[in-house]
Amino acid sequence: MLQQVLNKRQSVNLNFYKMRLNNGCNLSNEEKILLPFTYIQQVPGKQIRTKLTSAFNYWLKVSDEKLRAVGEIVQMLHNSSLLIDDIQDNSILRRGIPVAHSIYGVASTINAANYVLIIALEKSLQLGHPMATAVYTEQLLELHRGQGMEIYWRDNFQCPSEEEYKEMTIKSKACFVL
Numbered sequence: 001m002l003q004q005v006l007n008k009r010q011s012v013n014l015n016f017y018k019m020r021l022n023n024g025c026n027l028s029n030e031e032k033i034l035l036p037f038t039y040i041q042q043v044p045g046k047q048i049r050t051k052l053t054s055a056f057n058y059w060l061k062v063s064d065e066k067l068r069a070v071g072e073i074v075q076m077l078h079n080s081s082l083l084i085d086d087i088q089d090n091s092i093l094r095r096g097i098p099v100a101h102s103i104y105g106v107a108s109t110i111n112a113a114n115y116v117l118i119i120a121l122e123k124s125l126q127l128g129h130p131m132a133t134a135v136y137t138e139q140l141l142e143l144h145r146g147q148g149m150e151i152y153w154r155d156n157f158q159c160p161s162e163e164e165y166k167e168m169t170i171k172s173k174a175c176f177v178l
Helices: 002-021 029-033 035-041 048-060 064-088 100-104 106-126 132-155 162-172
Strands: none
Touching (some): 029 106, 035 100, 035 106, 048 064, 064 100, 064 106, 064 132, 100 106, 106 132
């Protein structure tokens, strides 16, 4: 079982290294810009957000089309935040493979993450609900507030109080609220 997982991850790595070595030949500009984002999606996480969205729909009764759109927005926000988080935390691995910025560079990875956040904002506008964009914006702000405090404490060698830490963890997990 472990060997199968390792083989899968090695295969994912090799495909992206080959794409990188070929300088992205036959890729559209959009695909080239999104390479770091596409890379992180190759090894999916636990899909907790998708499962939670579906579970809440038992009560909310949102149409399948809107539910899919909300699920996409949440995944885009989550994966974009992972790309940025890996840079900010000097991570080496994500989901068992090298972090995107170690392959595509910091600048391209930041650009891809920000680009996807804007695409997700555009998708939230297309939902046609007056609160969708407000909720998206507030949760994105909360995510950055939480991550900002974590970085501040780390870089200033400060230990937060238990209450501050709890507040930060809630904010940095803003994707769950969407």
